[in-house]
Amino acid sequence: MTRHDKKRLRDALIQAVPPDDGQAEERGWQVVREAFGDHEPSPRRFGSGIRAALAVAVAGLVAGFALTPAGADVREWIADAIDIGEENARPVLGSLPTEGSVLVESRDGVWVLRDDGSRRHLGGYEHATWSPNGLYVGASRDRELFALTPQGDVRWAITASARIRALEWSADEGYRVAFVAGGELRVVAGDGTGEPTVVDTVASRAIAWRPESLDGIRHQIAYVDEFDRVVLADTDSGRVLWRSEGVASEISSLQWSEDGERLLVELDGSAILFDAQGNSVLKGAVGTGTAITLAPAGDEVATVRADGRGQMELVIADVGIAGRERVLYPQASDAGDGAFGPPEFSPDGEWILLPWPQADQWLFIRIADQRVVAVADISRQLDPNLRGDPTFPRIVGWCC
Amino acid sequence: MDARTEALGAIGADLAPVGRRAERTLVRAAQRGSEEALEELFRRHWRAAHRAAYLVVYDAAGAEDIAQEAFISAIRALERFDRRRPFGPWLHRIVVNRSIDWSRARTARREVADGDGLPEPAAAEFDLASHADADRVVLALRSLGPEHRAVVVLRYLLDYTPGEIAELLEIPRGTVNSRLRRGLDALAHELPEENPR
Numbered sequence: 339m340t341r342h343d344k345k346r347l348r349d350a351l352i353q354a355v356p357p358d359d360g361q362a363e364e365r366g367w368q369v370v371r372e373a374f375g376d377h378e379p380s381p382r383r384f385g386s387g388i389r390a391a392l393a394v395a396v397a398g399l400v401a402g403f404a405l406t407p408a409g410a411d412v413r414e415w416i417a418d419a420i421d422i423g424e425e426n427a428r429p430v431l432g433s434l435p436t437e438g439s440v441l442v443e444s445r446d447g448v449w450v451l452r453d454d455g456s457r458r459h460l461g462g463y464e465h466a467t468w469s470p471n472g473l474y475v476g477a478s479r480d481r482e483l484f485a486l487t488p489q490g491d492v493r494w495a496i497t498a499s500a501r502i503r504a505l506e507w508s509a510d511e512g513y514r515v516a517f518v519a520g521g522e523l524r525v526v527a528g529d530g531t532g533e534p535t536v537v538d539t540v541a542s543r544a545i546a547w548r549p550e551s552l553d554g555i556r557h558q559i560a561y562v563d564e565f566d567r568v569v570l571a572d573t574d575s576g577r578v579l580w581r582s583e584g585v586a587s588e589i590s591s592l593q594w595s596e597d598g599e600r601l602l603v604e605l606d607g608s609a610i611l612f613d614a615q616g617n618s619v620l621k622g623a624v625g626t627g628t629a630i631t632l633a634p635a636g637d638e639v640a641t642v643r644a645d646g647r648g649q650m651e652l653v654i655a656d657v658g659i660a661g662r663e664r665v666l667y668p669q670a671s672d673a674g675d676g677a678f679g680p681p682e683f684s685p686d687g688e689w690i691l692l693p694w695p696q697a698d699q700w701l702f703i704r705i706a707d708q709r710v711v712a713v714a715d716i717s718r719q720l721d722p723n724l725r726g727d728p729t730f731p732r733i734v735g736w737c738c
Numbered sequence: 739m740d741a742r743t744e745a746l747g748a749i750g751a752d753l754a755p756v757g758r759r760a761e762r763t764l765v766r767a768a769q770r771g772s773e774e775a776l777e778e779l780f781r782r783h784w785r786a787a788h789r790a791a792y793l794v795v796y797d798a799a800g801a802e803d804i805a806q807e808a809f810i811s812a813i814r815a816l817e818r819f820d821r822r823r824p825f826g827p828w829l830h831r832i833v834v835n836r837s838i839d840w841s842r843a844r845t846a847r848r849e850v851a852d853g854d855g856l857p858e859p860a861a862a863e864f865d866l867a868s869h870a871d872a873d874r875v876v877l878a879l880r881s882l883g884p885e886h887r888a889v890v891v892l893r894y895l896l897d898y899t900p901g902e903i904a905e906l907l908e909i910p911r912g913t914v915n916s917r918l919r920r921g922l923d924a925l926a927h928e929l930p931e932e933n934p935r
Contacts, residue, residue, distance in 0.1 A: 339926040344894070347925065350875030351895040356792040362802045363784050366809065367777065373810045374768075374776050500897065521897055541900050566900065566915060587911060588901030 344539055344564075348521065423697025424712030431457070431713045431720075435702045438685040438738060439488065441466050441475060444720040444731035448477050450488045460490040465505040465517075469528070472737040476515055478502035483517060485530060494530030504543035508557065509594065510550035514573060516559055518543050523561050525573045537573055539564050546592035546601070551614070560592045560601055568592070568603055570616060580616030591629075595636020600657075602632040602639065609639070611657055620657055629680030633687055640666075640681040640690055650677050652692055654705060666708050667692065667701065682733045695730035761825055769816050780809060783826060786896060787833045793876070793891045794837035794884055795844075804840055808832040830896055831906045834888045841884035878928035886921040889914055 339347075356362065433455040434440065440451040447462040460466075463477030463484065474493065475486045480501055485493045500520030508514040513528025516537070523545060524534040542562035548570065550556050557573045566589070568582040582603075591604040600619075601612040609630045611620035630641040633654075640654050649670050655663035669677075679693030692701040693716075702711040720731045761782075767775035787808060792801035811832055812819075819828065879887055892903045900918065904911040 339922040343926060344922070346872075346875055347879075347890070347922075348894045350872035351789075351793060351879075351891065353872040354789065354793060354876045356788060356801055357798050359785070359788065362788060362798075362805075363781075366784055366788070366802065366806045367780055369806045370780055370809045370813065371773065371777070374773060374813055503897075521894065543899065565919065584915075588899070588904075 427712035427714035441734040445729045446721040468737040509547040549598040551598045593632045600636040642678045889917040
């Protein structure tokens with residue numbers, strides 16, 4: 339079936355209105371409303387949001403007690419009782435340990451955290467992405483795609499034909515923005531002008547622009563086609579440069595090395611490393627439910643794994659030499675895989691930011707000497723109003 | 739607004755305008771007994787749920803029953819619903835699984851009745867008078883079995899990825915892919931060429 343046929347199919351399904359649709363909706367609502375009248379509403383109870391608020395209050399008490407000798411005993415007692423997270427975590431997210439800015443999505447929207455400790459809430463957006471030099475942030479809200487300054491001003495906006503499910507600003511200087519909407523990968527110019535062009539239908543939200551190569555090749559993007567094959571295509575010409583074999587499980591992310599020579603394909607429980615010509619150069623298993631991140635230089639990966647003895651480890655491994663790896667951060671945990679979020683490299687490749695949702699902490703870990711700088715209470719700091727359940731913020735990228 | 743945008747807007751479920759109350763808030767309010775919140779959830783999701791059921795079972799009365807029952811089933815399980823998860827996939831899982839069951843049951847009944855018990859739904863049942871091409875495509879879809887139709891509807895009407903479909907239907911991802919591929923191949927065979935303009 340051609341792409342055009344698939345578009346006919348999609349359009350036809352959308353246009354296929356059941357007979358008596360409007361009356362059916364009204365009948366449906368009457369039936370559902372009556373059923374709801376018989377439904378016993380759930381009593382208000384202390385949800386995790388309240389528990390989190392209590393935790394904040396407890397944290398405040400701890401800070402107060404820390405000033406007095408008597409309080410020290412109480413602090414130790416509470417730490418023993420909670421027993422999760424780095425004990426000496428900083429209470430406030432201040433300056434970053436190295437240069438760059440971190441782009442974050444919390445339930446409250448998109449944030450930019452600067453290395454000087456300042457932070458800016460850009461607004462209620464999702465699918466945030468850095469522009470190549472961190473001058474702009476791309477983000478979406480339903481069908482609308484926005485280019486924002488890091489101060490939150492809207493530079494331009496376009497409306498897509500369907501809800502935007504993924505968004506990625508080109509990694510080169512070529513000014514392109516790719517997005518997934520309506521099951522299709524589309525590309526629009528980086529200044530928001532022109533009509534979005536359709537590249538292909540896709541099976542995954544994982545997309546990744548190839549960084550500009552040494553010979554100046556631009557506007558190439560990796561994505562996952564309808565049949566779970568990784569594809570590298572030139573978005574200007576529409577030419578497919580290569581397609582992989584189909585893979586057996588969901589592809590959760592695609593990541594290029596900075597030089598555009600290696601592409602890491604992350605699946606559920608494993609990862610494949612391709613070279614720029616589409617040859618699979620490395621395959622390996624990683625923990626299910628965890629994440630693997632390619633270092634900017636493309637020569638190492640960072641991943642979290644369970645060691646089989648109730649301990650989680652952040653490991654950095656050489657992709658060229660099997661078995662050459664270092665444990666950067668071991669942590670006893672009975673939570674198994676998924677205790678930590680995806681590790682994120684700093685732009686200079688010297689630090690890793692490791693999210694620890696269970697402890698509500700971020701850990702900045704220096705690769706050279708495993709120095710750990712922990713920051714506590716991340717959820718509240720990036721969702722100051724704390725309305726309802728807190729959700730742990732997602733790190734989008736640590737940029738230049 | 740082009741025709742596709744307009745049509746997608748009519749589906750509604752995933753395309754709530756900016757500024758409307760967050761779904762999580764609606765679910766919480768509904769859990770606490772707010773009929774207003776329930777109605778907004780219902781209005782957001784009815785059309786997609788009803789249409790999905792219809793395209794799997796190809797029977798107007800059956801689709802209406804399935805969509806109603808899915809909402810009622812969702813209400814009864816509302817207290818156990820995890821608000822951090824989106825409401826749509828939860829509802830769609832119920833709708834599509836019930837639609838498949840309904841179609842299987844109808845087939846079984848027809849076999850018992852030796853072919854003369856239940857008439858096939860008439861093609862004219864579709865309100866597609868102004869969409870001749872869409873009419874042909876939807877009729878071609880009918881040539882597939884309900885399991886294949888369900889996967890095609892989840893993929894192309896409700897915009898789920900194959901991995902998400904596998905989770906929704908609790909079947910292996912490879913099965914989703916093979917059903918999609920087989921469904922699309924069959925549809926390509928059934929689809930007539932477009933009229934020259």
